[in-house]
């Protein structure tokens with residue numbers, strides 16, 4: 055299945071122009087099987103997204119993009135989350151205690167919000183965004199090198215804030231799942247691969 059694992063919806067991400075309806079309709083048009091909502095330091099959309107999924111049958115997995123003291127980390131599986139910035143390692147520990155899944159997003163993007171080389175210092179990360187839609191190709195390639203070195207899951211995600219960005223990069227998972235617990239279980243156990251929108255479909259890639 056193909057999932058865009060990093061999207062911002064405008065209700066709780068004030069820098070986003072995207073409504074949930076727009077996200078889902080673009081995702082469906084591009085052939086995606088699910089999307090993730092990862093708002094900045096908020097899981098406020100979770101109930102709305104769950105209700106939307108019940109009504110439409112389209113899976114929406116609500117996570118969070120948490121701005122730790124060392125950089126942004128996307129995570130799934132938390133019931134609650136800190137209301138202030140805490141060290142990356144402490145946040146990662148929270149996610150693993152909850153049997154969740156966490157990803158260093160855009161680790162080398164030039165906005166001072168990635169973990170950068172601190173990727174090597176933290177323990178318990180599950181994945182790295184090797185293709186982030188708002189990051190240049192060299193920074194994404196560096197993320198891929200670190201991901202390989204550390205043996206973590208390779209994640210692709212648009213990080214979309216506008217309609218044009220939705221689904222630019224996504225993640226391929228070998229098995230189809232529809233619930234958040236199954237999604238997390240699969241992410242923790244089966245290999246993922248990034249995929250790139252080519253204008254009419256997706257290329258699942260190991261290099262780029």
Ligand SMILES: [Zn+2]
Pocket residue numbers: 060062119213
């Ligand atoms: Zn983001």
